[in-house]
Every structure is written in C-alpha cells, then in structure tokens.
Amino acid sequence: MTYKLFVSSLLLAFIIAGCKTNTSDSQGVSADKAIAMVAEGKAEVAEVTEAPNVPKPVGDRAPKKFIVNLETTETVGEIADGKQYTFWTFNNHVPGSFIRLRVGDEVELHLKNAANSVLPHNIDLHAVTGPGGGAEATTAVPGQEAVFTFKALNPGLYVYHCAAPPVPMHIANGMYGLILVEPEGGLKKVDREYYIMQGEFYTKAKTDSLLEFDNDKGNEENPDYVLFNGKKGSLLGKNMIEAKVGETVRLFVGNGGPNLVSSFHVIGEIFDNVYTEGGTVVNHNVQTTIIPSGGAAIVEFKVDVPGEYVLVDHSIFRAFNKGAIGKLKVTGNENEKVFKKGGAKK
Amino acid sequence: MRFVYFSILVMMINMGCTSCQREEVAPHIKKNIEQGSRSIKSNTKMVMIPGGKYKPFFGSDTSMIKVDSFLIDERPVTNGEFLEFVKAYPEWRRSNVKRIYADTNYLKLWTSDTTLPDTVPLDAPITQVSWHAAKAYANAVGKRLPLLDEWEFVAMADNEVPNARKKKSYSDDIIDLYLIKNRQFNPVKKSSPNYWGVYNMFDLVWEWTDDFNSVLITGESRAGEYSDKNMFCAAGAVTATDVMNYAAFMRFSMRAGLKANYTVNNLGFRCAKSIHKN
Numbered sequence: 001m002t003y004k005l006f007v008s009s010l011l012l013a014f015i016i017a018g019c020k021t022n023t024s025d026s027q028g029v030s031a032d033k034a035i036a037m038v039a040e041g042k043a044e045v046a047e048v049t050e051a052p053n054v055p056k057p058v059g060d061r062a063p064k065k066f067i068v069n070l071e072t073t074e075t076v077g078e079i080a081d082g083k084q085y086t087f088w089t090f091n092n093h094v095p096g097s098f099i100r101l102r103v104g105d106e107v108e109l110h111l112k113n114a115a116n117s118v119l120p121h122n123i124d125l126h127a128v129t130g131p132g133g134g135a136e137a138t139t140a141v142p143g144q145e146a147v148f149t150f151k152a153l154n155p156g157l158y159v160y161h162c163a164a165p166p167v168p169m170h171i172a173n174g175m176y177g178l179i180l181v182e183p184e185g186g187l188k189k190v191d192r193e194y195y196i197m198q199g200e201f202y203t204k205a206k207t208d209s210l211l212e213f214d215n216d217k218g219n220e221e222n223p224d225y226v227l228f229n230g231k232k233g234s235l236l237g238k239n240m241i242e243a244k245v246g247e248t249v250r251l252f253v254g255n256g257g258p259n260l261v262s263s264f265h266v267i268g269e270i271f272d273n274v275y276t277e278g279g280t281v282v283n284h285n286v287q288t289t290i291i292p293s294g295g296a297a298i299v300e301f302k303v304d305v306p307g308e309y310v311l312v313d314h315s316i317f318r319a320f321n322k323g324a325i326g327k328l329k330v331t332g333n334e335n336e337k338v339f340k341k342g343g344a345k346k
Numbered sequence: 347m348r349f350v351y352f353s354i355l356v357m358m359i360n361m362g363c364t365s366c367q368r369e370e371v372a373p374h375i376k377k378n379i380e381q382g383s384r385s386i387k388s389n390t391k392m393v394m395i396p397g398g399k400y401k402p403f404f405g406s407d408t409s410m411i412k413v414d415s416f417l418i419d420e421r422p423v424t425n426g427e428f429l430e431f432v433k434a435y436p437e438w439r440r441s442n443v444k445r446i447y448a449d450t451n452y453l454k455l456w457t458s459d460t461t462l463p464d465t466v467p468l469d470a471p472i473t474q475v476s477w478h479a480a481k482a483y484a485n486a487v488g489k490r491l492p493l494l495d496e497w498e499f500v501a502m503a504d505n506e507v508p509n510a511r512k513k514k515s516y517s518d519d520i521i522d523l524y525l526i527k528n529r530q531f532n533p534v535k536k537s538s539p540n541y542w543g544v545y546n547m548f549d550l551v552w553e554w555t556d557d558f559n560s561v562l563i564t565g566e567s568r569a570g571e572y573s574d575k576n577m578f579c580a581a582g583a584v585t586a587t588d589v590m591n592y593a594a595f596m597r598f599s600m601r602a603g604l605k606a607n608y609t610v611n612n613l614g615f616r617c618a619k620s621i622h623k624n
Contacts, residue, residue, distance in 0.1 A: 219590070
C-alpha cells in the first residue's frame with residue numbers, strides 16, 4: 001500500500017515537472033503570462049546609461065511602469081585619431097543609452113528629435129512586439145516629440161535602432177543601442193556588468209579633419225572603421241573596463257552593424273556562459289561567439305588571473321587594422337596553478 | 347462714434363491702395379474686413395516648367411506620372427515676404443494663429459508678431475510655418491503650393507540636365523547639401539540655379555508641397571502599391587524605384603513625419619501656379 005502510494009506520488013511529481021518544463025519552454029505561453037502581468041503604480045522615469053555602464057539590475061521587483069526619454073541628435077564627435085565624424089545618435093552617444101527592464105514592465109517611450117536636427121528620426125526596438133517595433137509610431141521631424149507605449153513580453157538582450165529612410169544611413173551613422181529585458185526574478189547577480197556595442201563606419205573626407213558617410217563603401221560593405229562604442233580606443237588606456245581576480249564579469253554585447261557580423265572574442269578568457277543571440281539558451285565554454293548585425297549576446301566569465309584581456313572582433317583584420325579592439329584590466333593576485341610563465345622548477 | 351466711421355474710411359482707402367502702407371488693424375474692425383478684400387503682391391519671378399511624364403520615386407517601375415506645364419517660384423518665400431503677409435493678415439500673426447493651424451513653434455524665432463531678430467535675415471527663406479500658413483500665403487498672393495509631383499519633377503534637374511537621376515553624383519551631391527546645419531539662415535538665390543533656372547531646391551530648406559502627405563494615401567494609379575508602411579525600415583527598398591537615391595528617401599521620410607499644423611526649423615515653401623489653357 002505504502003509502496004503504491006510512493007510510486008504514484010513519484011509519477012505525479014514527474015508529470016508536474018514535465019508540465020512545468022513545457023510551460024517555461026513555450027514562448028507563446030510565457031508571452032501570455034507577461035501580458036497578464038500587472039504593472040502597478042505611477043510611471044517613473046527609467047534610469048538609462050551611457051556605454052560602458054549599465055543601469056542597476058531589476059532584482060526581484062514586480063513589473064512597473066516607466067517613462068523612457070530618448071533624444072535623437074546629429075552631432076560631431078571624434079571617431080579616431082583626431083578625425084571628427086557627424087554621428088547621428090540616441091542621447092548624444094554611440095551607442096545610444098542602455099535601457100533595462102523586466103518582463104511585464106510597461107514603457108511609455110518618448111522620442112524627441114532635437115530642434116536643430118536636419119532629418120526626421122524614429123526608433124525600432126527589437127524588444128517590442130508590434131508594428132515596426134515602434135518605428136511608425138515614433139517618427140519625429142526636427143523639433144517634434146513622438147510617444148508610444150509597449151509592454152515587455154520576451155526576456156532577452158535586444159538591439160534598437162533608427163528606421164527612418166534611408167535606414168542604412170541612419171544605422172551607419174550610429175543610431176543604435178541595447179535594451180535588456182530581464183526575466184522575472186532578474187538575471188543571476190554578478191560582480192561586474194558592462195555595455196559594449198560594435199558598429200562599423202564607412203567614411204570619406206569632407207575636410208582635413210571631418211569625415212562623412214560614404215554610401216558607396218556602405219553598399220560594398222567595405223568599412224574604414226570597425227569600432228566598439230563608436231570611437232577608436234573607447235575601451236583602451238584610461239577607458240579600459242576593469243575587474244578583480246575572482247570576480248564574475250558579464251558583458252552585454254550588441255552589434256549595430258549596419259553590415260558586418262561580429263566574431264566576438266576575449267583573448268585569454270573562455271566564456272563560461274553565453275546567452276546565444278541574446279536569447280534564453282545558454283551555451284557554456286565558448287571561445288568566440290557570433291553576434292549578428294542587429295543582434296546581441298550576453299557573455300559571462302570569471303576572471304582567475306590578473307592581466308589585460310583584449311576584446312576583439314576575431315574577424316581579425318577588423319581588430320588590428322580597423323579599430324575593433326578594447327581591453328579588460330584584471331587586477332589582483334597571481335595564481336600560478338592556473339597560469340605562469342616558464343616551465344616546472346627543477 | 348464719428349471718429350470710428352472716419353477710421354474705417356481711412357482704413358478702406360488704405361486697403362484699396364496698391365502701394366499698401368499696412369496699419370495695425372484694430373480688433374473690433376478686423377471682423378468687418380472681408381478676407382477677399384485684402385491682397386499682397388509677390389514679385390518673385392516664376393519659371394515655366396514644361397510638363398511631361400516622370401517616374402515617381404515610389405511606385406511600380408512602369409507607372410509614369412503625367413505632370414502638366416506649370417509655373418513655379420524661382421526661389422523659396424523669404425522671411426521678409428512672410429512678414430508683409432502677417433502684417434496684412436493679422437490672423438496669421440504668432441499671437442493670433444489658432445493651434446489647429448500652427449503648433450507652438452510657429453514663427454518662434456521672431457521677437458514679436460511683426461519683428462525679426464538680426465539672426466533671421468529678411469532675405470533668407472521663411473521657416474517655422476505650417477502647411478496651413480504656407481497655403482494661406484500662397485492664396486494671398488494669388489498662387490498655390492506646388493504639388494508633390496510638380497516639386498519632384500523640378501527636383502530631378504541638376505544644373506545641366508532636366509533629369510539627372512541617372513547620374514551617379516546626383517543623390518550624393520544633394521545629400522551633401524541636406525546635411526549642412528542652419529543653412530536656413532542663408533539668403534536665397536546665392537547658389538547656382540538648376541537647368542530650369544530654379545534656385546535653392548536643396549540647399550536651404552525642406553519645402554511644403556500641397557499634397558505633402560499623399561504618399562501615405564493609397565489612391566489614383568498607384569492604388570494598393572504602397573501605404574505608409576512602405577516608408578519604414580526595409581519596406582522602402584521594395585517600392586522605391588531607385589534604392590540608391592538616398593536624397594529622395596530623406597525627402598519622403600520628412601514628408602511622412604509631417605502634419606499640417608507642424609512647424610519645423612528647416613521647413614519652408616515656395617509657390618506655384620497652374621497654366622490655364624484657353
């Protein structure tokens with residue numbers, strides 16, 4: 001009798017476990033669940049950050065209402081080696097501000113086009129379910145503001161970009177950024193988080209010091225610069241990202257393109273976890289991960305040995321000749337068990 | 347009472363006078379002045395554009411649009427000319443205009459209803475005007491706004507040929523002009539005219555057209571071939587007849603973002619006129 005009860009309980013447990021797995025794997029069901037989530041309270045202005053920084057994690061908070069403010073601008077800045085370029089941006093930086101949400105959050109996105117802009121701009125967020133990812137709803141001529149509201153349904157790391165015609169030119173000039181939607185309960189806590197976004201630039205000289213977009217090079221997919229965070233050296237020298245021995249580092253890596261697929265690699269490290277393509281499937285022990293144009297990945301690794309770790313697009317001419325190079329500086333005690341110069345002592 | 351009658355009389359004499367010394371019209375008299383009794387003159391030279399067929403930027407490869415012969419202003423309307431207009435038509439002054447006809451940025455750079463700062467030269471093109479205001483101006487000078495097809499027909503020309511769209515540099519040269527900031531403060535007619543003798547199609551301001559939003563409406567021969575969806579992301583690449591004509595993409599993108607009461611820092615207009623066949 002007891003034995004019979006034990007077997008049937010076990011069976012029931014299996015069935016329940018089976019159901020549970022099915023539920024969390026089925027995207028349709030989880031999106032329905034997200035739609036049903038209630039975002040309580042009054043809308044707050046969301047914290048957004050410039051690369052390489054990210055806003056604070058969502059943790060275990062309930063879904064909320066947010067206002068996200070982005071301004072589109074056309075602004076001259078340094079691209080490389082004293083050369084200037086007229087970037088088109090979200091919030092005056094390439095990449096645009098990092099937006100961090102959780103599943104079930106409701107966002108009222110305000111897209112203001114600066115009054116001194118020459119062109120109309122808009123935003124297509126890959127995290128949005130709905131027509132154009134918001135592009136149609138947000139098209140703003142210079143001086144105007146456009147607003148649309150969306151609910152975050154699917155967890156993941158997503159690209160956003162301008163989709164105003166001519167789209168390739170808007171993206172090529174730097175109009176992209178990342179939006180993270182954390183699952184319920186948040187991503188696992190780590191010690192360090194950074195925001196890195198690759199993009200390539202197609203240029204011709206307008207004056208000695210000012211470069212401008214070259215449509216032909218864009219069409220031929222032949223960039224002069226392949227950069228992290230919109231500027232050569234943005235993660236080098238005093239701009240290196242940092243961690244201490246023993247810490248776990250999480251990089252939110254996006255690729256704005258407009259054309260190239262990135263072969264993202266950190267020299268001297270192995271990714272313990274890769275959220276492939278920014279989605280839910282986690283791969284382990286990865287050397288180099290592909291980041292498509294208009295896509296992203298989350299990579300995590302624990303740093304065990306001090307030193308400077310070089311971040312590259314391992315399509316390697318881009319790293320050494322076109323600027324796709326950055327550094328992570330790890331400080332702390334040596335661990336000779338893991339790595340040392342020279343052979344065994346005699 | 348007698349004085350009021352006298353004032354009205356003086357006013358009417360002024361109105362009739364073509365040299366037009368415009369006076370401030372008292373609000374209680376304003377009502378009595380009929381719209382049609384006022385007029386201002388435009389001395390802008392108009393250029394005759396012989397009609398023809400052209401392939402619009404959006405549509406199928408085979409659909410050619412017929413454009414009738416028409417007259418178009420050789421240059422955009424200037425700040426100085428628009429100032430004369432608002433002096434004669436008080437309802438189009440900044441403090442009088444209704445919000446449904448012009449948003450809050452209407453003539454915002456002006457220092458008052460009828461004065462401009464030095465930074466906004468009288469011989470530079472008028473901007474920060476709505477479609478309604480542009481249309482009212484055109485009406486007041488006995489003209490109209492150009493149709494989108496008319497404007498684009500003229501825009502095909504460079505300074506050598508009437509249709510330069512096939513030239514490799516055509517779009518790039520225009521984009522070079524488009525991307526210069528604050529060019530709306532430069533005077534009109536300082537750059538070279540195009541093949542037709544028309545100035546400043548690209549180098550100063552975006553321009554309103556009468557049917558600026560027609561590309562959003564399915565209709566006529568182009569019915570069903572495109573809607574506003576086609577303006578966004580990759581969809582534009584499907585319906586545009588020349589996907590490398592980035593300058594045209596920019597113009598259509600601009601028009602798609604407009605509403606009739608919007609006023610924009612770098613958006614002005616010029617006038618056109620139909621040629622009536624006898």
